Amino acid sequence: MKKRPAPQRHAIDMKPGLKIYLLLLFGLLSFSPAPASAAENGTVSVEYFYEEGCLKCQQALPVVGQVVKSYPNVDFSIYEIMSSYTRMKEYGITTVPTIVVNRSTVITYRDYEGNETILKALLEEAIETSTLPPLPAGEPPAGESPDYNNETNNETPEELNGGIMNPFFILAAGILAGFNPCLLAVMAFLASITLSQQGGKGEMLKITAGFSAGIFVMYMVAGISILGTVSFIPRIRETVTTFLALMTGIVGLWHIYDAYRLKVDAKSTFRTPKALKSFMERIGEKNLLLLSFLAGGMFSLVKAPCVGAIYLSILNMLVTKTGVLEGAFYLAIYNLGLVLPVIGLGILLTIGMSPETVTEFREKRRVEIRLVTGLILIALALLMQFRIL
Known part of the structure; x- marks a missing residue:
């Protein structure tokens, strides 16, 4: 001090x-x-x-x-x-x-x-x-x-409260988290299902909008719940921030291990559960928007270690430096950044990009993405633990 x-x-x-x-x-x-x-x-x-x-x-x-x-x-x-x-x-x-x-x-x-x-x-x-x-x-x-x-x-x-939160930094962190092999894989999977069912551009746009909204809402609800709990019981703030820093470090190590597994035997430890795949395969024209929204929410939960790691570090900073209302504002900025790559990819798939192109790019770069993400997360965990962030 x-x-x-x-x-x-x-x-x-x-x-x-x-x-x-x-x-x-x-x-x-x-x-x-x-x-x-x-x-x-x-x-x-x-x-x-x-x-x-x-x-x-x-x-x-x-x-x-x-x-x-x-x-x-x-x-x-x-x-x-x-x-x-x-x-x-x-x-x-x-x-x-x-x-x-x-x-x-x-x-x-x-x-x-x-x-x-x-x-x-x-x-x-x-x-x-x-x-x-x-x-x-x-x-x-x-x-x-x-x-x-x-x-x-x-x-x-x-x-006085620990530093000014920069909205552009929060937005950039969300966009970085959005360029994720897991998200790319799911979007390519949804696009291939749409094409196999002879779906048109309108259906692909609905899937993109619903899936993005599901991710956005799920992470908003989770973040506001944690911020609200800490605001209501201030004495647990230290415990929550320590836990978030620890989880960020663990997930960072997991990403590095996954990069090693991908390099050695081309098998990822971040696998999409069969139940989620089965649910997304049932997405058709009927209630397409609602089903896509539910798929986005389910994806946020079951793939949290893959997609939500940077989210943990942002949430740690918000718990330390903001209240509920201000924290909700920054959470919205982060989640907007998170879904921007999904929306952009959805638009590209709508106007003619092949799902195979997305899959090929993901397969080619996922080792590097995992390794860099893991190193960033471990650095963030250390910065959070020593109260630099």
Whole structure:
């Protein structure tokens, strides 16, 4: 966690020798066992900044609460970063959890690195040595005050929340996932069925539209369900992101193994189940659009390791950096990119491209595609695990 340089008096940099001596002397003279504090300056403000789903924040809050309860003159406030962005800017805060004491002393996670004993000692020291009178409760500090670092005024809530999500990057990732041997094989299979049944261009377009819509809807439902669950139960976010990173790495290794199998004996471990093939073979003119839609949804489920690997890495980033509504928007962009190659291939097959041409291209390049995809997925898994993505 990065701590920005600031002119604030920091809890770790204070020289408390004389101050602590005077405070202890004052306590002895008043015969009071309560901790020394800045009573002569009025109420001491303690402001705690956190983010929903932040595990470190959840661990720090009980310690902070325990400390502030032992000081009767402490005014304790809690702020969620997305709803208190202006106040964070005034303090120059860029990470959470962060505690600000009396609007002058800032304690960040880097100061105690998860050690609750150190956090408690730093907070007690900051409260007991506070000398600057706080502003009225609930009033943000003045922008021109020399005690606040305004160096980060150009930062946005997305940057504080882990980085800006780029829609073009999400779209490109979807398109990359769409150029997949599994999708190419299924589309060529559907085209060959259509031709064998003397189907025309209209039927091929219906199959393309229905199949693409099925994939789109299935991945939207799955993604929004996961985002909604994490939003409803924030404490599981860390577990979900770790699981998604692990699954991405496993599927990446699977892709590399499949490339090896294809190279050695021309047999893929990503096989389409006979039940799905049988279902797609029954697609005819009657309810063609609906059956194609169902085929797309079934394909998304049974071929998830083949098609959904990059989806896992995108979903990991959305779980970490967005809420449900914003995440749904980016999911729609990704899924649009995913089905664009399918739509493009469907149009080419409609206007006359032979399914055999697609099959030949897939057979010729699938080893390279599997190998590159596997390496990309393993790299993404490592980046996710180390919180770089």
